[in-house]
Amino acid sequence: MPTPDLDLHDLARPALGVPIPSAAEIRRRGGVRRRNRLIASLSVIAAGAVLATGIAWGTGQFDALPTPLPSASATQESRPAWSEPPVGSSPSPGPQPTWSSFPTQKELGYPVFGGQQPEVDETGWTDQAKASACYVDGASLGARTVLSRNIGGGGEAAGETLVLLGFEDESAATAARKRIAEWYRSCGDRLQEKGNPMGRSEAGTVIKFDGKVPTGAAAEFHTVVWKTPKQEWGNFENASVVQVGNQLSWQFFPAFDAPDNNCVATGPDDVPMCEVAVQATVIARKLGG
Amino acid sequence: MMDETAFDAFYAASYHKVVAQVYLTCGNLAEAQDCAQEAFVRAWDRRKSLESDRHPEAWVRTVAHRLSISRWRKMRRSLLLGDHTPEPVSDDPDVPQRVALAAALRELPEPTRHVMVLHYYVDLAVSDIATELGIPVGTVKARLSRGRTALAERLGVATAASASSP
Numbered sequence: 337m338p339t340p341d342l343d344l345h346d347l348a349r350p351a352l353g354v355p356i357p358s359a360a361e362i363r364r365r366g367g368v369r370r371r372n373r374l375i376a377s378l379s380v381i382a383a384g385a386v387l388a389t390g391i392a393w394g395t396g397q398f399d400a401l402p403t404p405l406p407s408a409s410a411t412q413e414s415r416p417a418w419s420e421p422p423v424g425s426s427p428s429p430g431p432q433p434t435w436s437s438f439p440t441q442k443e444l445g446y447p448v449f450g451g452q453q454p455e456v457d458e459t460g461w462t463d464q465a466k467a468s469a470c471y472v473d474g475a476s477l478g479a480r481t482v483l484s485r486n487i488g489g490g491g492e493a494a495g496e497t498l499v500l501l502g503f504e505d506e507s508a509a510t511a512a513r514k515r516i517a518e519w520y521r522s523c524g525d526r527l528q529e530k531g532n533p534m535g536r537s538e539a540g541t542v543i544k545f546d547g548k549v550p551t552g553a554a555a556e557f558h559t560v561v562w563k564t565p566k567q568e569w570g571n572f573e574n575a576s577v578v579q580v581g582n583q584l585s586w587q588f589f590p591a592f593d594a595p596d597n598n599c600v601a602t603g604p605d606d607v608p609m610c611e612v613a614v615q616a617t618v619i620a621r622k623l624g625g
Numbered sequence: 626m627m628d629e630t631a632f633d634a635f636y637a638a639s640y641h642k643v644v645a646q647v648y649l650t651c652g653n654l655a656e657a658q659d660c661a662q663e664a665f666v667r668a669w670d671r672r673k674s675l676e677s678d679r680h681p682e683a684w685v686r687t688v689a690h691r692l693s694i695s696r697w698r699k700m701r702r703s704l705l706l707g708d709h710t711p712e713p714v715s716d717d718p719d720v721p722q723r724v725a726l727a728a729a730l731r732e733l734p735e736p737t738r739h740v741m742v743l744h745y746y747v748d749l750a751v752s753d754i755a756t757e758l759g760i761p762v763g764t765v766k767a768r769l770s771r772g773r774t775a776l777a778e779r780l781g782v783a784t785a786a787s788a789s790s791p
Contacts, residue, residue, distance in 0.1 A: 342745050342776065343726075344730075344746040346723060347723055348646075354644055359632065362636060362665045365669075366666045
């Protein structure tokens, strides 16, 4: 198959002589990783559950956050993350997301291998939807429809969670989007207060879509990292929020796998994971019908 | 579940191939080794699901490739370990032809380079590449064609393969 002019085997020769680490060491590291992943999965679920009861973090700072009214949220946003979509004026509720609004695992760009865990569907603010380390109070978002799907998770794997939210109108969706951004913006500080000295957040990075999307669609990326002194790598959670009219998607990865689960974005790569641009594009298209 | 014996045999048989594939794609031998090791670490972590996969090497290959192009990973490594100094693509300056090919390969867009490596190094058929990457067969053919043409132009030769379709 290769021709003499394209003899990549010869080019790859230096790689064939490198020392090979012992299989036992690879298995040991795999075992550590497996335990860490399980712990991370359980901890973020526990954190979400505790937060849902309103007693987590113990600072009360979220009591002071504005309710998700459009005017309150608008003053809370300190920087123009994106141009505002036009506010709809229809008195009837806009289209609500359904289970068919979810992209498939393949559409999201994940390789599908045999033995992969099945997706798990839930309705409402269940533990699955609350599993984010930065979750505060889903009910306050005021969504009419809350559908969540765990993709690639189950068992010991945390997977990623995609929550689709339908609102009365576009302004309510915009307010909720800003509220979620505030969850992440403050998340690093809250994690520090919980004893993670390296907790820090980066919120509101605009995601540039990787193709055509419905008019007015917008997306942003949030990330949080926290690490105890004893941890080697720490924990990551990444999230993206996509808004199309009166609908939102909130996608978060309690991340051990996700940060490296990249693809190649054809557009500008302005977010830490280029796959986010592709996935946000897919989601925006699905929400737009 | 893949047991230790089966995993060790799989690892021993596949490690260097995966390193080589990543090396051809990213051009950095240390990075290639690092990505391959991490991919096998993940394979052991996920051995339960890996066992039922008919192509565990494809799984490792895909993970290693994604690791190598992960901007997030590079940021994390830079933050925690300090950045690695880029190394030349080829460590054999006595073979100008190889150096030229490596440089030309590195100039290809990453998706094109990835397809070229899978076809001309891993020896995957076009249809297998399409399946592994989840892209249409036509896209694979187009990337191969563009890659061959670009390499021929950069190397100043008409490759034999550039005259034939995949």
